[in-house]
Amino acid sequence: xxxxxxxxxxxxxxxxxxxxxxxxxxxxxxxxxxxxxxxxxxxxxxxxxxxxxxxxxxxxxxxxxxxxxxxxxxxxxxxxxxxxxxxxxxxxxxxxxxxxxxxxxxxxxxxxxxxxxxxxxxxxxxxxxxxxxxxxxxxxxxxxxxxxxxxxxxxxxxxxxxxxxxxxxxxxxxxxxxxxxxxxxxxxxxxxxxxxxxxxxxxxxxxxxxxxxxxxxxxxxxxxxxxxx
Numbered sequence: 095x096x097x098x099x100x101x102x103x104x105x106x107x108x109x110x111x112x113x114x115x116x117x118x119x120x121x122x123x124x125x126x127x128x129x130x131x132x133x134x135x136x137x138x139x140x141x142x143x144x145x146x147x148x149x150x151x152x153x154x155x156x157x158x159x160x161x162x163x164x165x166x167x168x169x170x171x172x173x174x175x176x177x178x179x180x181x182x183x184x185x186x187x188x189x190x191x192x193x194x195x196x197x198x199x200x201x202x203x204x205x206x207x208x209x210x211x212x213x214x215x216x217x218x219x220x221x222x223x224x225x226x227x228x229x230x231x232x233x234x235x236x237x238x239x240x241x242x243x244x245x246x247x248x249x250x251x252x253x254x255x256x257x258x259x260x261x262x263x264x265x266x267x268x269x270x271x272x273x274x275x276x277x278x279x280x281x282x283x284x285x286x287x288x289x290x291x292x293x294x295x296x297x298x299x300x301x302x303x304x305x306x307x308x309x310x311x312x313x314x315x316x317x318x319x320x321x322x323x
Contacts, residue, residue, distance in 0.1 A: 097123045098212060101142035103133035103159065104174070105151040113146060113174075116201040117208070130154030134162055142169060144212055147191075149175035164190040170215045172207060174199075192251075193277075194286075210277060225260050229300065229317040232257065241298050251276065252294050259304060259314035268311035287312075 100122045104110045107128070114124045125140050127133035131154050137145070145163065149156035160171060171190070176197040192211050195204065225232040231240045237253060239246045248256065258267065258275040267275070269287040277286070291312055295301040305313045 097121055098143040099123045099125060099140055100208065101125050101127065101133065101136055101140065101145045103127045103130065103136075103145065103151075103156075104148040105129055106148070109148070113204065116204055119201075120205045120208075122208070130156070130159035130162070133159055137163065137167065137169070144208060144215075145169055145171045146174055146195075146208075147171055149173055160191060170211045172211060190249075214277065225257075227260070227263075227316050230256070230260065230298070230303065232260065241300060246297055246299075248294070248297060251290060252297065255290050255294055256298075259312070260316075263314050263316040266307045266310050266313045271311065 100117050102110055102113050102117070102124060104113070104126075105128055110126045110128070114126055117124050125136050125142060127136045129151050133145070133147070136142075147156050147159060147163075151159075154162075156173060156175070160173070163169065163171060170192040172193045172195055173191045174195050174197065192215070193207055195207055224234070229242055232238070234257070237250075239248055239253065239256065254276045255272070258272060272287045276290075291304060291306075295304055298304075303315055303317065305315050307313055
């Protein structure tokens, strides 16, 4: 099997060299770009398996570059930045990023996050039956969700999160358990779970279905439906 290709887009030559060395040491083929415009050219030329995208860059910053990437490709993108505030994480996830790494990060964490995102993107989907509890219905084969008969558009991560909840109705799932079930990543930041639970609640339009169990995690409360004659 040929090595996976990682596109690293960062305006710092020092950062590019350090990340390239770490990823090559882990067996990846690395392509680099010094800014967003060059990054888009490399994207077309090399068709990478994953993009590591710095946010703070002159002219075409990471946000604008991510927007352009999402217009032409669903390649996994990990945002990389020193701006580690929650608002930045939320913005990146909403814009279509698959993960977010704050600087400084260890070589082990970087490689683990890359492996986790590639594993999620490249794994074969498990075939499941259609789920229906009278309020939420999920067609796993078609990746379709309906709430009270109305179609709800979810991102792939939101879909996996909902699937994890409905597969464990009534059970409290910790943030760590959800990171493993949905992200496949024990190194992930727990606040990603909080962010995506918020996204999911709003999209479902039924926040009562996902209960916060303070100090423990979250629980899907399977609705009690009345019998129809």
